[in-house]
Amino acid sequence: MEPYLKHDSIAALMDRNNVDTDQIIPKQFLKKVERSGFGIHLFHDWRYNDDGSDNAEFELNKPAFKGAKILVAGDNFGCGSSREHAPWAIADYGFNTIISTSYADIFYNNCFKNGILAIRVSQEQLEQLMAEINANEGARFTVDLENQQVITPAGNGFTFEIDPFRKGNLLSGLDDIGLTLKHVDKISAYEVQHKQNFPWLWA
Amino acid sequence: MKKTMYEKIWDSHLVVDEAGQAPLIYVDRHLMHEVTSPQAFEGLKLSGRKVRNPHSILATMDHCVPTKNRHLPIADPIAKKQIETMADNCHENGLNLYDMKNPNNGVIHVVVPEHGFVHPGMVVVCGDSHTATHGAFGALAFGIGTSEVEHVMATQTLPQKKSKTMQVVVNGSLSKYASAKDIALAITGKIGTAGGTGYVIEYTGSAIRELSMEGRMTLCNMAIEAGARAGLVAPDEKTYEYLKGREFAPAGDYWDQALAYWKSLTSDEGAEFDTTVVLEGADIAPQVSWGTSPEQVVGVDGVVPSPDSFADEGKRKACEGALAYMGLTANTKITDIPVDLVFIGSCTNGRIEDFRIAAEVAKGTKVAPGVTALAVPGSYHVKKQAEDEGLDKIFIEAGWEWRDPGCSMCLAMNGDELTKGQRSASTSNRNFEGRQGKGGRTHLVSPAMAAAAAAAGHFVDIRTL
Numbered sequence A: 001m002e003p004y005l006k007h008d009s010i011a012a013l014m015d016r017n018n019v020d021t022d023q024i025i026p027k028q029f030l031k032k033v034e035r036s037g038f039g040i041h042l043f044h045d046w047r048y049n050d051d052g053s054d055n056a057e058f059e060l061n062k063p064a065f066k067g068a069k070i071l072v073a074g075d076n077f078g079c080g081s082s083r084e085h086a087p088w089a090i091a092d093y094g095f096n097t098i099i100s101t102s103y104a105d106i107f108y109n110n111c112f113k114n115g116i117l118a119i120r121v122s123q124e125q126l127e128q129l130m131a132e133i134n135a136n137e138g139a140r141f142t143v144d145l146e147n148q149q150v151i152t153p154a155g156n157g158f159t160f161e162i163d164p165f166r167k168g169n170l171l172s173g174l175d176d177i178g179l180t181l182k183h184v185d186k187i188s189a190y191e192v193q194h195k196q197n198f199p200w201l202w203a
Numbered sequence B: 001m002k003k004t005m006y007e008k009i010w011d012s013h014l015v016v017d018e019a020g021q022a023p024l025i026y027v028d029r030h031l032m033h034e035v036t037s038p039q040a041f042e043g044l045k046l047s048g049r050k051v052r053n054p055h056s057i058l059a060t061m062d063h064c065v066p067t068k069n070r071h072l073p074i075a076d077p078i079a080k081k082q083i084e085t086m087a088d089n090c091h092e093n094g095l096n097l098y099d100m101k102n103p104n105n106g107v108i109h110v111v112v113p114e115h116g117f118v119h120p121g122m123v124v125v126c127g128d129s130h131t132a133t134h135g136a137f138g139a140l141a142f143g144i145g146t147s148e149v150e151h152v153m154a155t156q157t158l159p160q161k162k163s164k165t166m167q168v169v170v171n172g173s174l175s176k177y178a179s180a181k182d183i184a185l186a187i188t189g190k191i192g193t194a195g196g197t198g199y200v201i202e203y204t205g206s207a208i209r210e211l212s213m214e215g216r217m218t219l220c221n222m223a224i225e226a227g228a229r230a231g232l233v234a235p236d237e238k239t240y241e242y243l244k245g246r247e248f249a250p251a252g253d254y255w256d257q258a259l260a261y262w263k264s265l266t267s268d269e270g271a272e273f274d275t276t277v278v279l280e281g282a283d284i285a286p287q288v289s290w291g292t293s294p295e296q297v298v299g300v301d302g303v304v305p306s307p308d309s310f311a312d313e314g315k316r317k318a319c320e321g322a323l324a325y326m327g328l329t330a331n332t333k334i335t336d337i338p339v340d341l342v343f344i345g346s347c348t349n350g351r352i353e354d355f356r357i358a359a360e361v362a363k364g365t366k367v368a369p370g371v372t373a374l375a376v377p378g379s380y381h382v383k384k385q386a387e388d389e390g391l392d393k394i395f396i397e398a399g400w401e402w403r404d405p406g407c408s409m410c411l412a413m414n415g416d417e418l419t420k421g422q423r424s425a426s427t428s429n430r431n432f433e434g435r436q437g438k439g440g441r442t443h444l445v446s447p448a449m450a451a452a453a454a455a456a457g458h459f460v461d462i463r464t465l
Helices: A085-093 A105-112 A123-135 A164-172 A176-181 A184-197 B005-012 B038-046 B077-093 B108-114 B129-137 B146-155 B180-191 B213-221 B237-243 B253-263 B313-326 B352-362 B380-388 B391-397 B447-456
Strands: A007-014 A070-073 A097-100 A117-120 A140-144 A149-151 B014-016 B024-026 B029-032 B057-060 B096-098 B123-126 B140-143 B157-159 B164-171 B199-204 B230-233 B275-280 B287-289 B297-299 B341-344 B372-375 B423-426 B441-444
Touching: A007 A123, A070 A123, A085 A105, A097 A123, A105 A117, A105 A164, A105 B146, A176 B146, A176 B157, A184 B014, A184 B024, B005 B014, B005 B140, B005 B199, B005 B230, B029 B108, B029 B146, B038 B077, B038 B146, B057 B108, B077 B096, B108 B129, B108 B213, B108 B380, B123 B129, B123 B146, B129 B140, B129 B213, B129 B230, B129 B237, B140 B230, B146 B157, B180 B213, B180 B275, B180 B287, B180 B297, B199 B213, B213 B230, B213 B237, B213 B352, B237 B253, B341 B352, B341 B447, B352 B380, B352 B391, B352 B447, B372 B391, B380 B391, B423 B447
Parallel strands: A007 A070, A070 A097, A097 A117, B029 B057, B029 B123, B057 B096, B123 B140, B164 B199, B164 B275, B199 B230, B341 B372, B341 B423, B423 B441
Antiparallel strands: A007 A140, A140 A149, B014 B024, B024 B157, B287 B297, B287 B441
């Protein structure tokens, strides 16, 4: 995983609630056995017309949002299926940051495994950010994870909360499995106890 | 301190709990299917790691498998490769796989309980959000992403944040023809798809106790639709009766030991939940979803709501969008909505009880002209059981297609799907846009409601049949 660095980027806006993972990456693209190449299918059913051309009505197709790394979206983003293909598609498309009021649990976890910073803001903050983007499409926000800050041109910046463990992993780009395996002795000791307590599970 | 069942399971599975990092919890059972595992196996291989406990894993093929003409090669080359990759990965790592041709094959969340692979008090994961199903046994069961699948294979643990606890009480008894599915939809309608976010739900109350194990599985299955990490039902005599004698259930002296442990798992009298939601069983009418989110539901005796009936701006907009997508007009009576296709099956409603009640409704009827009706058992065992009871004949005589098991139209990855504008009555779990095929319109219902809609060609209040 690439370390997450301070950056400034265009912030794209999806003013919709309950965007589900079936929309983020529709099921017909889940048959691949690789992790890569999902970006072109991101939001497929909304993004493309039936003939395969770009749907000009779809917000992320706006020229002003081209190259955006930050996605500002409505409540309960990423609800539904556990498919990690959703954050793979989001990251492959180019986003590394999502800002919303809330996320579905599994999706939220999946983001951090893939170098995506999912920031939670209040409803009021979200509305300010949305208003700012609506007034100035193509506005560039600065995201500083180290200092847990977002800065915007119109002064709607804010600091955000994040679990220190998740923050550390994003900043360092560290592999979760490697970190867990530092505790392999404790896992082994737990298993010895587990076999004594629940022998039927090991029979 | 008095503890909820969730807290008991959590505490007994903590491996590491140190400041500055997420607690590590131990995983007892790991379930797998072909869609969310290949990249995890690849990652494991690339990093030179091995599966720590192959016996903790049970794998099946369900999402991409055809539900007819199984003897023929899979036509879709990408699906075929995914199926083959699953077989190779399981073989290389010495994992128990019920492949497409295995008599134990079926939808993972239907197959696993059939073999007694999940017991009360376990921590169970799967790269699939409907893992919540196994909470019906009093196991902490939840969906994970593919990176976490790899993590569990390599370490048998997961870094987890402790959830808050929500008690959902369903008092009294359900009325005739209301089912576990209707409870699940009514709860999602009441608290919303984000209502359970950050929580593990424990379902309590007499209407829950009265549910069969199959019903409890249906209910817990849809805990995720209310946003919850997991759903739990405390084990009781029905649970023990169900498990006893199954392949992976404890046997001999171990049975008594296990039973004593399971009985200790129920939430302590007076244990506190972070929040409580109460429903009256008798008030729950058969539900029908009208929109594109499982919270957009109404009783079958109701009407399609108007956007103006929502005070919340977000919900009003969501209603507008859903009505446009679904091709519905506000204030239309639910029973006036026609259907083109009916699907009974999935990890939500693909068990024997579901086919029994649907067959009871379908018996002596004919599928309405222009309607296609699919009965897709959740597993080969369900299929065989149904056939032994003669249910297949009832469906076939009524004009239904009687298929082989798989996820099928629940997410339409295997070629069974709606075409643009087609409308379904479906016993599955999600009515998201395009879930059953691009432009397809899904109405979520119980098996009895689905069977009645197939015969009438539109939704029917089954309480009036």
